[in-house]
Amino acid sequence: SAFKPFVYAAAFKKGYTPETLLFDVLTEFNVNCNPDGSPGPFIKDPKDCYHPKNYDDIFRGPVDLRHAIAQSLNIPSVKLLYLTGVNDVIQTAKDMGISTLTDPKRYGLSLVLGGAEVNLLEMTSAFGVFAQDGILHPKTAILRIENAKGIIIEEKKDSSVPALDTEVARIINDLLSDNNARVPMFNPRSSLYFSDRKVAAKTGTTQDYHDAWTIGYTPQIVTGVWVGNNDNTPMNQKGLSVMVAAPIWHSAMEASLLNLPPEDFISLEKR
Secondary structure, three states: OOOHHHHHHHHHHOOOOOOOEEEEOOOOOOOOEOOOOOEOOOOOOHHHOOOOOOOOOOOOEEEEHHHHHHOOOHHHHHHHHHHHOHHHHHHHHHHOOOOOOOOHHHOOHHHHHOOOOOOHHHHHHHHHHHHOOOEEOOOOOOOEEEOOOOOEEEEOOOOOEEOOOHHHHHHHHHHHOOHHHHOOOOOOOOOOOOOOOOOEEEEEEOHHHOEEEEEEEOOOOEEEEEEEOOOOOOOOOOOHHHHHHHHHHHHHHHHHHOOOOOOOOOOHHHO
16 A cells, blocks of 8 residues: 555546545446456456455545545545556656566556555655655665765765656645544554654555555655565564554654754645
8 A cells, every 4th residue: 555655646647636536335346247246257266356445344435535545545546546547657656766567467456555566665765756846866875985084085966857746746745744634544643643743654554464564754854664574474463554664664754853853845835
C-alpha cells in the first residue's frame, strides 16, 4: 500500500480530484467470475478470481479519494488504478525515480497493493518528489569530499529535474498529511502524527505480512522504513506497518526534525 500515492498522483494528473467518489463495496474484478467473487463457468481455480478486501474487512460504501488514501482503503484504490491505467501509473512511478517496474505485462490491478518489486531507497527518494513540489533530486550517498584543510575536492552538483506536476504533488502532500482523514482507520495520535508540525506519511503491508513499510516526509526530510525477514518468511502479525515500522519511522523523523524549524507544505490555496 505504500505504492498507492503513485496511483493517486497518476489519477490526479488525469483530472480526478480528492472529492471524486468511488464505491467501497465487494467488487469482483475478473469478468469471468461471478459478482459475489465465486468462480464462473470458465474458471477452474477460485484463486483466479480477484476481489480484494480492506485491511479491516469493512465496506464503507461511497468514499472520496481523500479518505480512501488517508485510510489506505484497498477496494477504491484498485478501482482507481483500473480507471487510471496500469501503464500510466508505471510511467508516473518511473518519472519519479522507480526503476524496478521493468515489465508492465507482469503487473495487474494488484500493483496498487504491492504487486510489484520496489526497494526502500528508490521508494524513499520517489516520495521526496512529493516533498519537493514535484522536483526529483537524484539520490546520492556523498554530497562532497574535503581534504584535511577543509578544501573541497569534489562536490555533488544539483541535477534536479521536474518529475511531477506541482499541483499534483501539493494535492498528495495535503492528503497524506491529513490526520483527521486518517482517524477512522488510525488512532488520532498514532505514530504517523506529530503534534508540532504537519507530516505526510503512508504505511503499507504486503500480503501474508512479508513486508511492513512506513514512508513519510516534511518539506525538509524524507524517511523510509522497511521491516521484514531476510529470508522472506512472513511475520504473521496483522498491523505490522502501524505497530512495528511506524514507531521506528516516527523515532527517526523525530530525531531528524529536532533542530529544524516547522515548515509547512505549500497549501493548495496558494497555487
